[in-house]
Amino acid sequence: MASVEFQNVSKSFGAFNALPDISFSIADGEFVCLLGPSGCGKTTSLRMIAGLETPTSGKVLIGGRDVTYLHPKDRQISMVFQDYALYPHMNLADNIAYPLKVRGEAEDKRHARAREVADVLKIGDLMKRLPSQISGGQQQRTSLARALVYPSQVYLFDEPLSNLDAKLRLEARGFLNHLQRDMGMTAVYVTHDQAEAMALATRIAVMDKGRIVQFAPPIEIYRRPATTFVANFVGNPPMNLVPAQAAIIDGKLQLRAEGLDVTALPVSDTIARAVGAKSITLGVRPEHLRIARPDDSNVITGELFANENMGPESLVTIERKDAGRVTARIFTDDEIRVDKTVRLSFDAEHVTLFDSTGARIPAHGE
Amino acid sequence: MPFSSRIYIRRMGFSVVAALLGTLFALPLVWFFFAPFNARAELGLAIPAPFTFANFTTVFQNTFAMQALFNSLVQAFGGVVLVGAAATFAAYALSRSSIPGKSAVTYVLLLFSSVVSGSAAMVPIFLIVSAAGLIDTHLAVILVFAGGLLPTAMFILRDFIDAIPRSYEESAMVAGASPLQAFFDVALPVIRPGIVVVVVWAFVNIWGSFLIPFILLRSDSLMPASVAIYSFYSEAGTPIVTLLAAYSLIYSLPVIALYLFVNWKFGFRFFGGIKS
Ligand SMILES: Nc1ncnc2c1ncn2[C@@H]1O[C@H](COP(=O)(O)OP(=O)(O)OP(=O)(O)O)[C@@H](O)[C@H]1O
Ligand SMILES: [Mg+2]
Numbered sequence: 001m002a003s004v005e006f007q008n009v010s011k012s013f014g015a016f017n018a019l020p021d022i023s024f025s026i027a028d029g030e031f032v033c034l035l036g037p038s039g040c041g042k043t044t045s046l047r048m049i050a051g052l053e054t055p056t057s058g059k060v061l062i063g064g065r066d067v068t069y070l071h072p073k074d075r076q077i078s079m080v081f082q083d084y085a086l087y088p089h090m091n092l093a094d095n096i097a098y099p100l101k102v103r104g105e106a107e108d109k110r111h112a113r114a115r116e117v118a119d120v121l122k123i124g125d126l127m128k129r130l131p132s133q134i135s136g137g138q139q140q141r142t143s144l145a146r147a148l149v150y151p152s153q154v155y156l157f158d159e160p161l162s163n164l165d166a167k168l169r170l171e172a173r174g175f176l177n178h179l180q181r182d183m184g185m186t187a188v189y190v191t192h193d194q195a196e197a198m199a200l201a202t203r204i205a206v207m208d209k210g211r212i213v214q215f216a217p218p219i220e221i222y223r224r225p226a227t228t229f230v231a232n233f234v235g236n237p238p239m240n241l242v243p244a245q246a247a248i249i250d251g252k253l254q255l256r257a258e259g260l261d262v263t264a265l266p267v268s269d270t271i272a273r274a275v276g277a278k279s280i281t282l283g284v285r286p287e288h289l290r291i292a293r294p295d296d297s298n299v300i301t302g303e304l305f306a307n308e309n310m311g312p313e314s315l316v317t318i319e320r321k322d323a324g325r326v327t328a329r330i331f332t333d334d335e336i337r338v339d340k341t342v343r344l345s346f347d348a349e350h351v352t353l354f355d356s357t358g359a360r361i362p363a364h365g366e
Numbered sequence: 367m368p369f370s371s372r373i374y375i376r377r378m379g380f381s382v383v384a385a386l387l388g389t390l391f392a393l394p395l396v397w398f399f400f401a402p403f404n405a406r407a408e409l410g411l412a413i414p415a416p417f418t419f420a421n422f423t424t425v426f427q428n429t430f431a432m433q434a435l436f437n438s439l440v441q442a443f444g445g446v447v448l449v450g451a452a453a454t455f456a457a458y459a460l461s462r463s464s465i466p467g468k469s470a471v472t473y474v475l476l477l478f479s480s481v482v483s484g485s486a487a488m489v490p491i492f493l494i495v496s497a498a499g500l501i502d503t504h505l506a507v508i509l510v511f512a513g514g515l516l517p518t519a520m521f522i523l524r525d526f527i528d529a530i531p532r533s534y535e536e537s538a539m540v541a542g543a544s545p546l547q548a549f550f551d552v553a554l555p556v557i558r559p560g561i562v563v564v565v566v567w568a569f570v571n572i573w574g575s576f577l578i579p580f581i582l583l584r585s586d587s588l589m590p591a592s593v594a595i596y597s598f599y600s601e602a603g604t605p606i607v608t609l610l611a612a613y614s615l616i617y618s619l620p621v622i623a624l625y626l627f628v629n630w631k632f633g634f635r636f637f638g639g640i641k642s
Contacts, residue, residue: 052536072539079540085533089555098551099541146541156540 001186002063002153003028004049009058011044018044019210021058026203028063029184033197035233036207042190043082045207046156049188050079062153078147079156082190084139086131092118092142093127099150117145120175136163141172148179155187161196173199194234198222206230228358231283237315239283239352240326242300246280255282259301259320265348270362280361283352286315289328292345299345300326318342398618401611408607421612425598430586431613434594437504439620441579441590442572444508449515449568454561456516457523458553462532472521479517488581495582502584510582511572519564526560527553562632570621591617 005025011018019041026032034042047053048060051072060068067075078099086095093111094101096118100110111127118124121141126134131142140163147155157176161169177200179185191197197204198218205215206229214226225231231239244257253265262282265271292299302318305325317327328344353361393411401407402421404414425431460468481487491510492501500506534556538548576592583589595617598610 050536050540052540071544072536073542073544075540076542077540079537081533081537083531083533085531085537087534087538087552087556098538102538102542102547102551146537150541 001028001184003061004154004186004188005059005061005064006045006048007059007061009045009048009055009060011041011048011053012056017210022210022212023058024205024212024215026186026188028186031180031185031187031189031200031202033201033204034188034190034207035192035194035197035204037233038192040207041210042207043158046079046158046188046190049154050077050156051075076153077156078150078152078154080140080143080147080158080160082158084131084143086139086142086146088131091128091130092123092134095131095142096127096145096149099146103150114145114149117149118142121145121172137165137168140164144172153186155185157187157189159190159192162192169196176200195236198234204234206233224360225283225352226360228281228283228354231352231354231360235285237286237327237329239285240289241354242282242284242320242324242326244280244282245278247278255280257282257320258323261299261301262297264297265351268362271353279356281354281358283354284346284350286327286329288346288350289326289344290330290346291316291328292343296343296345298348298351299343301341301343302326304340304342316342316344318344398611398615401607402615404611405608407611421608422616425609425612425616428597428609430589431591431594431597433587434589434591435616437588438573438590438592438617440504441507441511442569442620444504445511445515445572446565446569448508448512449519450561450565452512453516453519453523453564454554454557457520457527458549458557460520460524461527462535472517472524475517476521479514485577488577491578492581501582502588504588506582507579507590510578511568511575514578515568515571519568522564522567523557523560527557530556559632562628566624566628569624573621 003026006022009022010020022045034045036042044053048055049062051067051070055068058068059066062075062077087098090098093114096114097105097110100113101107105113115124115127118127121144123134123138123141123145126138126142131139134142140160144157144160147157161172164172173196176187176189180187180200189197189200201218203215203217204221206213206221208229214221214230216224216226221230221234225234225239228241232241242255242257242260244255244260244262247254247256248267249263251267252263253267253271255262255265260282289300300318300320302320302325304316305319306315306317308315308317312331314330315327316330317325319325326344352363355361397411400411400414403417403419404412405416405418405420406412407414407421459465460472465471495501495506495510498506500509530553534552535545535548538552539545543551574592579588579590580593583593591613595610595613598606598613600606
């Protein structure tokens with residue numbers, strides 16, 4: 001296993017600058033998830049680690065060695081491709097065993113090893129089939145098996161579970177998590193799915209338009225999203241964001257917006273400075289909202305828009321008059337009295353504030 | 367119902383017209399298979415009576431014509447190997463590399479290829495081949511055909527390779543394969559149906575071509591069958607129909623055999639709007 005480092009890497013395709021300038025370092029044994037919307041440069045970053053794409057400028061290091069211009073075959077990496085890239089003329093056994101064949105392993109030995117990995121991924125019975133004769137989920141697992149069949153410095157995954165059904169995905173996710181704990185693999189894992197990133201990653205890099213917006217452990221990303229973009233991307237459902245007018249009255253922060261009545265937030269210096277700009281965005285996660293009691297002070301009021309029962313909890317969405325929607329996750333056991341007009345409230349300690357540029361304002365006492 | 371009877375009439379009309387057209391086109395083919403076995407064959411269609419192999423016996427005694435069949439095989443085989451191999455490598459490079467202006471190269475080549483194998487370029491071709499000292503050799507014929515067919519072959523194959531995802535070779539290289547290994551292990555087997563189409567197309571082209579070997583060759587011992595077929599014309603220039611028919615059938619057998627073999631082994635696939 002080895003570390004991975006990007007030093008001021010940029011990548012342009014012709015006139016299009018896909019990655020303006022990226023630097024990060026991933027320690028040996030870390031499992032890093034690249035999380036971001038479609039087209040933000042996740043696959044491109046991964047391909048530069050693999051050596052399938054050469055940076056326009058900057059350096060790529062694997063295990064401390066400069067590999068910027070090293071051929072992929074000399075990097076000792078494995079990769080699961082977004083489109084699987086299974087060889088259509090080889091059966092699954094040969095597909096999975098191909099990396100071992102290239103390494104000069106004898107046929108019976110490499111097939112035995114391929115079978116071992118395939119069994120774990122529950123495709124052991126399909127070894128004689130061609131890729132065109134198996135389902136999409138099975139193809140994805142074949143591709144995963146081919147990447148895991150030989151020891152590598154770094155494992156690269158490009159949305160390896162996107163095509164699995166919910167149950168298989170959970171299973172495969174658990175398997176990868178176990179593998180990571182078991183062999184301490186260094187992995188870079190691309191995903192759209194924030195829950196997957198949360199579950200697997202030791203650190204998450206949230207990307208937007210070719211930049212890394214935040215690179216931190218999952219819990220940090222969840223608790224202290226660096227920008228409104230991150231806040232809006234992580235969480236299920238994501239954080240509610242309410243733009244509001246701010247004022248400090250009697251040493252307490254007051255926020256005003258349609259349907260919003262916040263009067264008693266503690267004020268720090270940074271908040272005080274940000275309030276100078278008047279406009280502040282209030283962020284509060286759905287799981288921190290509850291149906292308000294009459295005497296609650298931090299309240300959002302709106303008309304009921306949707307009430308989705310998810311088993312143990314319900315997603316209650318309200319619409320503020322002529323303004324955005326706010327979603328709350330409420331335990332079904334709590335007695336929900338959902339009228340036409342709903343009041344939701346939250347505690348001051350669960351509030352995240354963003355300034356007018358969208359950056360998070362450090363909380364009181366941070 | 368008036369509605370459905372109209373459809374019936376239309377369908378019947380269509381079938382009748384199709385059958386008539388089909389028969390019209392089938393007649394020469396029927397002649398082609400009947401005449402060789404008829405000792406008194408003429409240009410009219412007749413069922414052989416008696417059925418005889420006499421025509422073939424006479425043709426087999428014509429050593430010039432028999433040698434010519436072998437020469438055709440040599441030239442076609444040589445040309446096909448050269449075109450197939452060169453077009454595969456060239457098309458692969460053109461498809462996968464990022465050479466600026468690579469599609470311009472392909473189109474210009476394609477444009478000139480119709481000139482090279484056409485009669486317009488016969489004089490310069492003759493002069494070049496003669497300067498190279500290759501007049502009256504199999505190699506001359508093979509090289510000229512390869513030059514003429516290569517651009518189109520490249521074009522067909524490039525189209526085919528462009529449609530194959532790069533991630534095949536990329537995943538092989540990530541797995542530790544060199545570019546050459548990735549090409550032979552992964553890319554080549556996937557490209558093979560395209561190569562087969564090109565090979566058959568090139569074979570048929572060379573097999574049926576008259577002008578180029580006629581001009582580049584002198585010795586009877588090197589002439590291909592397309593030229594030797596004229597040895598079944600009388601001094602006066604009229605065809606000896608019986609022998610011509612028998613020889614034509616033999617002459618077409620390799621092409622038919624190739625089609626059947628390829629169809630059995632690979633199955634035909636055509637693509638990209640290019641009619642081969
Ligand atoms: N070969 C290329 N030529 C031109 N533009 C490219 C090329 N490859 C990628 N891009 C562009 O670079 C940007 C980043 O692409 P990339 O494939 O890395 O996105 P991604 O984050 O993996 O998206 P997705 O989640 O949809 O897979 C996109 O805008 C894409 O259009
Ligand atoms: Mg991608």
